[in-house]
Amino acid sequence: MSRRSLLLFLLLLLFCMSSRAYAVDEENCLLCHRYSGLGRIDKEGRKHLYYVNESLYNQSVHAKVRCGECHTDIKGFPHGTVKKVDCAAVCHLVDPSSNTPFSHAKMIEKFELSVHGRGPKDKPKQHAEDLPTCTYCHDNRIYPPVSKLAKQEQGIAREILDRCRGCHTRDDWTNVFYYHFTERLNQRRSSKRMVELCTSCHEDEEKMARHNIKTVGTFRDTFHWQAIKYGDPNAPNCITCHAPVGYFSHEIMPKTDLRSAIYKDNLVRTCSNQGGVQACHPDATPSFAQGNIHPAQYKTGFYENKADALLRKREIEKGQMKPFQTLLGQTLKVAAGDQRYYQNIILLLIKYFYMVLIGGLIGCMIVHQVLDYFATRRELRRVVSKVL
Ligand code: HEC
Ligand code: HEC
Ligand code: HEC
Ligand code: HEC
Ligand code: HEC
Ligand code: HEC
Incomplete structure (x- = not known):
């Protein structure tokens, strides 16, 4: 083989290989963003890293979405500052179930109706900056390898993926769909990480006091938390109770809302978790469901916690609650x-x-x-x- 044809062959091989992977970087963003040193320090002294690891990106849930479909305002290079990403943006993917262009708009609509939503446009909630945003809770999640999933969840195994490959002969396509399904067969965050996520706000006394809700730090004193700590797969985390069977993960409602999983009339259903992944208390009775999940934090006479203290003070002032001493x-x-x-x-x-x-x-x-x-x-x- 002559040198030239070898080069041509290599180029062709390269071309074929790259066309098999998803053509995410058509826009050539990684030309610059592949450098691990790309970053800067802003006026407040915070470090920003602008490095994007291509191989990790290609294993992530957004692997098929092009950079410019989210960072929509980049028109030429070098580009200036970039606007915040709108998670409701429509990308080139098509939802195969309805054949409509895909976006998270529907999900955002629902999220906005939950307790973490910003409230109606004409009457937004006070202290909206305390509310979680999409990117507060989500990063660009990496699909775990099948071997790791197989260890955690029954029914997922390398040989099942091999079975798919018996019919679907393009490995990258098959891998993506296998991961797409298996990733969602269970809650993806571990219970520990879920508790860490939610308590990062819900243990913040000042923040919670601004919204008139109690902190839930005492969750870590409960049996439920002990069970999570020791890896019991049945132990409930925050989502298990606040968005149980029949609710989407974002449909967390205040306890006063009739539809809320923690509204007093729905508690038996929530505790029993019939049909849920976790086996909870199938025989729960109304009196069982009255149990105190988030016990208040007081020391005798003193409140350990500012949010509780403020709340009690208001209740006492309104005459709903008598002071402890009396x-x-x-x-x-x-x-x-x-x-x-x-x-x-x-x-x-x-x-x-x-x-x-x-x-x-x-x-x-x-x-x-x-x-x-x-x-x-x-x-x-x-x-x-x-x-x-
Ligand atoms: C010519 C090199 C180059 C290319 C190509 C490039 N970038 Fe950048 N990008 C940079 C540099 C340099 C910075 C840091 C800019 C700064 O500090 O203001 C940056 C910053 C960013 C930021 C962070 C901006 C901020 O203010 O937080 C985003 C997001 C970004 N780039 C996205 C992209 C996307 C998407 C593409 C492809 C469409 C792309 N870049 C292509 C060089 C590049
Ligand atoms: C699914 C949407 C999505 C895609 C696709 C996407 N990004 Fe981003 N990117 C985000 C979000 C969300 C942020 C967080 C900042 C924000 O909210 O704007 C971000 C932040 C960044 C930042 C800045 C990090 C920082 O610390 O501020 C860079 C640089 C960046 N992206 C580059 C890229 C490159 C390069 C690609 C393509 C390989 C890409 N992004 C693809 C949504 C996306
Ligand atoms: C016996 C052969 C066979 C096996 C094994 C198989 N598939 Fe399929 N698959 C098909 C056929 C045929 C279709 C098209 C069916 C149709 O359109 O009704 C299809 C369709 C699909 C589609 C829909 C594609 C689209 O764009 O409409 C997905 C996704 C898929 N299979 C994933 C998988 C996964 C993941 C596995 C392994 C768990 C798997 N398949 C195992 C034969 C198979
Ligand atoms: C308070 C934290 C929180 C906020 C804010 C949040 N989510 Fe989620 N989201 C979750 C949890 C928890 C799940 C359940 C998934 C899991 O961990 O298994 C989830 C699931 C999802 C899923 C399902 C896919 C998956 O990976 O399981 C999508 C898509 C999603 N969220 C998008 C969004 C968008 C878009 C927003 C912004 C409107 C948003 N989320 C805001 C916590 C949050
Ligand atoms: C075993 C089920 C269960 C688990 C696990 C659970 N909760 Fe709750 N949560 C409840 C119930 C039931 C209520 C309403 C009854 C009450 O006031 O105690 C509630 C109330 C709340 C309230 C409202 C407090 C108020 O008085 O306004 C918040 C906030 C809350 N939970 C957050 C969390 C967070 C964060 C986690 C995870 C660390 C969590 N919950 C875990 C069942 C649970
Ligand atoms: C970024 C901070 C933040 C994170 C993270 C967060 N929350 Fe919240 N949460 C709030 C704020 C602020 C409110 C009060 C909203 C209001 O005033 O309407 C709230 C309200 C609630 C309520 C309603 C309490 C009531 O009865 O009025 C529940 C239940 C709740 N959150 C559960 C959760 C769970 C479960 C998670 C984890 C998936 C979570 N939160 C993550 C900030 C957060």
Whole structure:
């Protein structure tokens, strides 16, 4: 083979290889963005990295979307500052179920109706900057390899993908669709990461106080969290309860909303989670469902947490709630809401009882061991001096 035809052959091979992968970078953005040093420091001193790793990008959920379909305002190079991406933008992909151009617009519409939405256009919510945006919760997710999925979820395996390949002979096409389905057979975030995500705001006392809701830090004191920590696949995370079977992941509603999964009349359904991926409490009764999922945080007399304190203060001012101190002297027959005070005192007493018990036990054990050590030494010395 002559040198020239070898070159031609190589070029052809290269051409074929690249046409098999998705032609994401038709616009040549990676010409510059492939350099890992591309970035800058803004006026506030924050670092921005503008590097895009091509091979990771090609394994991500947006692999088939071209850069310019999201970053729509880039017309020439070098380009200046780039506008924020609108997740409702329509891309070249077509939804095969309806043959319509694809966008997240429908999803955004629903999201806006949830508690995290910005509220009606003419009357936006106060402190809208506290609300999560699409990119707060989502990055450009990478599809995990089949081997990793197979370890986590039943029914997913390399040999099943091989079966698809028996009919669908183009591997990249088959891979993409296999990942597309299997990725969605379960919640993608681990329960731990879900809790981290939601609590990044919902444990922020100031932020939550601005919106008149309690923080949920005590979730980490509950059995549910312990189960998550030790990897129980049935343990519920925030989404399991706040967007259970029958709700889309974004349809989180305030507890006052009749449609909310945590509206008082829907709690039995939520606890039982019939038909859900997680097996929960199929025999839940109304009284079971009244259980306190997010116990309040008080120390006796003091509030541990500013948001709770503010909320209680408002309730007391409105006359809906009696101050704690005046309650202590009264009988237990108080308004239903007040029961929580007593529950918390009992919980705290139990906590302190165990702290003293366990601390005392371990303390005594250490003292016992130390005394035992000296006694043994003395005994040894006595025996040795006798023998000598
Ligand atoms: C000629 C080189 C070059 C090309 C080609 C290029 N970029 Fe950039 N891009 C840069 C540089 C340099 C920066 C940093 C600009 C700055 O600091 O203001 C940047 C920044 C960006 C940013 C961040 C802007 C910001 O203000 O946050 C985005 C988004 C971006 N590019 C997208 C793209 C897309 C999409 C394409 C392809 C359509 C592309 N770029 C092509 C050089 C390039
Ligand atoms: C599905 C839509 C989508 C696609 C496709 C996409 N991006 Fe982005 N990109 C985003 C979003 C969202 C952000 C976050 C900033 C924002 O909200 O505008 C971002 C941010 C960036 C940034 C700036 C990072 C920073 O720290 O500010 C760069 C650079 C960038 N993209 C380059 C690219 C390149 C190059 C491609 C093609 C390989 C690409 N993007 C494809 C949605 C997209
Ligand atoms: C027995 C052969 C066979 C096997 C095995 C098979 N498919 Fe298919 N697949 C087909 C045929 C034939 C069609 C077209 C069916 C139609 O249009 O009604 C199709 C259609 C599809 C489509 C729709 C494509 C479109 O654009 O309309 C997807 C996606 C798909 N298969 C993915 C898979 C995946 C993933 C697997 C493995 C889990 C798989 N297939 C296993 C034969 C097979
Ligand atoms: C409060 C956090 C949060 C916000 C804000 C949010 N999402 Fe989600 N979204 C989730 C969770 C949780 C899921 C369930 C997926 C999982 O982790 O398995 C999800 C699922 C999705 C899915 C389904 C595909 C998948 O990967 O499972 C899409 C698409 C999506 N979100 C798009 C959006 C868009 C567009 C916005 C902006 C309007 C948005 N999300 C805002 C938390 C959020
Ligand atoms: C086992 C189910 C379950 C889990 C898991 C769960 N919640 Fe809840 N959540 C509820 C129920 C039921 C209520 C309403 C009853 C109440 O006030 O205690 C509620 C109430 C709330 C409220 C409203 C508080 C108020 O008084 O306005 C917020 C905010 C909240 N949860 C966030 C979260 C976050 C964040 C997580 C994850 C760390 C989480 N939840 C985990 C069931 C759950
Ligand atoms: C970026 C911050 C942020 C993140 C992340 C976030 N939230 Fe929220 N959430 C808020 C704010 C702010 C409100 C109050 C909205 C309002 O005032 O209408 C709220 C309200 C709620 C409520 C309604 C409480 C009630 O009864 O009024 C629930 C339930 C809730 N969030 C659950 C979740 C869950 C579950 C997640 C994780 C998937 C999550 N949130 C992630 C900021 C956040």
